[in-house]
Amino acid sequence: MGRAIVITSGKGGVGKTTTTANLGTALAQLGFSVVLVDADIGLRNLDVVMGLENRIVFHLVDAIRGKCTLQKAMIKDRRLDNLWILPASQTDDKDAVTPDDMRRVIGELKAHHDFVLIDCPAGIEQGFKNAIAGADEAIVVATPEVSSIRDADRVVGLLAQADVSARLIVNRISAHLVKRGDMLSQNDVIEILALELLGTVPMDDAVVATTNKGIPAVLEGKGLAARELIRIAKRLAGVDVEVSEHVGLFTRIGRALGLSASPA
Amino acid sequence: MWNRIQTLFSGKSSKDVAKGRLHLVLAHDRTGLEGGRLQEMREEIAAVIAKYVQIDPDALDIQIETHKRETQLTVSSPITTRAT
Ligand SMILES: Nc1ncnc2c1ncn2[C@@H]1O[C@H](COP(=O)(O)OP(=O)(O)OP(=O)(O)O)[C@@H](O)[C@H]1O
Ligand SMILES: [Mg+2]
Numbered sequence: 001m002g003r004a005i006v007i008t009s010g011k012g013g014v015g016k017t018t019t020t021a022n023l024g025t026a027l028a029q030l031g032f033s034v035v036l037v038d039a040d041i042g043l044r045n046l047d048v049v050m051g052l053e054n055r056i057v058f059h060l061v062d063a064i065r066g067k068c069t070l071q072k073a074m075i076k077d078r079r080l081d082n083l084w085i086l087p088a089s090q091t092d093d094k095d096a097v098t099p100d101d102m103r104r105v106i107g108e109l110k111a112h113h114d115f116v117l118i119d120c121p122a123g124i125e126q127g128f129k130n131a132i133a134g135a136d137e138a139i140v141v142a143t144p145e146v147s148s149i150r151d152a153d154r155v156v157g158l159l160a161q162a163d164v165s166a167r168l169i170v171n172r173i174s175a176h177l178v179k180r181g182d183m184l185s186q187n188d189v190i191e192i193l194a195l196e197l198l199g200t201v202p203m204d205d206a207v208v209a210t211t212n213k214g215i216p217a218v219l220e221g222k223g224l225a226a227r228e229l230i231r232i233a234k235r236l237a238g239v240d241v242e243v244s245e246h247v248g249l250f251t252r253i254g255r256a257l258g259l260s261a262s263p264a
Numbered sequence: 265m266w267n268r269i270q271t272l273f274s275g276k277s278s279k280d281v282a283k284g285r286l287h288l289v290l291a292h293d294r295t296g297l298e299g300g301r302l303q304e305m306r307e308e309i310a311a312v313i314a315k316y317v318q319i320d321p322d323a324l325d326i327q328i329e330t331h332k333r334e335t336q337l338t339v340s341s342p343i344t345t346r347a348t
Contacts, residue, residue, distance in 0.1 A: 146282050146289070153290050181277025188279070192286055 002033075004106045004116040005236070006135035006164070010151030012122030014143045015171040018207060018217075020119040021049045022226070023139075025216040026233030028083035032114040035074065036085045037106070039131035040121040041097060044088035051214020052077065052085055061089035064101045070108055079219060084113075094126045099133035106134025115236075124158060132159065138166040139198060144173055144184040149192055156193060168195040169232065172203040199232035201225050291328035294335050302326065309339055318344040 007020045017040075024036040038046035041061065047053045058073040063086075070086075077083040086109070089096065109116045120131035132138065138159050142152040152168075159166045170186045177183035184192075186200040206223030210216065217226040218233075234241045292299060310321035324341040 146286050149286055150289055150293065153293065157294070178279075181279050184279050184282055188283055192283070192290070 002110040002112075002114045002116055003137065004110055004118065004135045005137045005139060006039075006118040006120050006132050007139045007141060008120035008128065008131065008155055008159075009122065009141045009148070010124060010155040011142075011148045014148050015141050015169075015201070016122075017045045017049050017119050018211065019139070019141050019169060019171065019201075019229070020117050021046060021216045022218045022229040023233050023236065024083060024115070024117045025050075025077075025080065026218045026230045027115050027117075027237060028077070028080040029218070029230075030233060030237060030239075031082070032237065033082040033112070034084070034115045034117065035109050035113050036083075037109070037116060037118045038086065038088035039102070039118050039127065041088045041127065041130075042090065042093050043121065044090050046085060046119050047075075047087045048214060049211055050077065050085055050216065052087075053214075056087050059087045059089045060105070061092045061096050064097060064105065070105065094121070094130065097130050099130055102130045102133040104134075110134075124154060128155075128158070132162055132164055135164055138164045139169055140166050140193070140195060141169045141171050142189060142193070143171050144178075144186075144189055149184070149189060152193060156195060166195055167198040168193060169198050170200040173200050174203045198235055199228055201228045201232070288328075291335060295328060295337075297328070302328070310341070313341060318346065320344060 007016045007023075009016050020036055024034045028034045036046055036050070038044050038060070040046070044059075047056060052075050055075050058068040060073060062068050063070045063073040074084045074086050077085065086105075106116055106118070116134075118131050118135055121127035140152050140155055140159070142148045156166055168190065170189050173186060174183055178185045186197065190197050202224045204217070204223045204225035206220075207217050207225050210220050210222070217223060218229050220226065221230075231241045292302070297305075306324060306326045307321070309326070310319065310324045313319050313324070314321060319341045324339065327338045327340075328335060
């Protein structure tokens, strides 16, 4: 039996879809069998981030309505042997699906795959409730900003109520802004949200560039964000990888030389 | 640069300001209490205490703080000592 993990945030645009695509790809690269489920019905994006938009015939809502089998609705990624995506419908709205439908679909996927990653829509309404319904665990994505952390806190409360355990990814952190005192550090975010940290992903232009091409950054393997996302995937899979601190090169050199003892 | 100068003078970086604002906003979000309602509660509590001991209602301080997901309401007030 596999694990179903929902990637959620409350606030929109903080990196849920990017995180889902990259963690799923990295887990598949590690040899696991992975399905990515786009639960953002009406505003699907996972297909374009993965570069599979031209191959969709059926989608999640079709499968739920019995218009096709679940297998028929899944698209196999041609770049990796063991990676599938279950696209959302772009024309239906969120009420086309119920939490019970999701529990049934996710349960079926879990029976055949190691990881089912669910890309949650922004907000905390019906779409969110559907997305978390079949999940065993959650990854809360937050950027180091007041509004994102506030929304993440709301989501953490709702996940606790639903008995879904949550871990944190801090996304789009910028080491030089943190150093200058103009951005909350990963430790600030952990302290405020009181969640276990899964990892911190830096702000990285390579993410924007690879996303333009429909290639997950981890597949090209370029850039700091890709490197961290691969580490996070390993940590998710239980391969022991230390959570890295985001400190500048000079601090690191300084520390190596024993010049500075204070952690970031 | 200007940021650093500001930080030097006020002792507070924009990140510290963000952190302080977050603590307050989350305290309100977690209790469901709006900032204005908190003010009303403060006045009512001051009135209750004033029935028993002499206090300066303006000096009454209410704080809602969250640590490790536990939210704590603290009311503190100096008591005015009697003249006699
Ligand atoms: N670490 C990063 N560095 C740079 N850009 C990033 C990073 N993470 C995400 N982005 C960019 O931020 C934008 C929003 O990301 P994404 O679409 O994954 O967010 P989302 O949370 O899924 O949004 P929505 O709530 O609309 O579904 C995208 O343009 C993406 O390329
Ligand atoms: Mg998205």
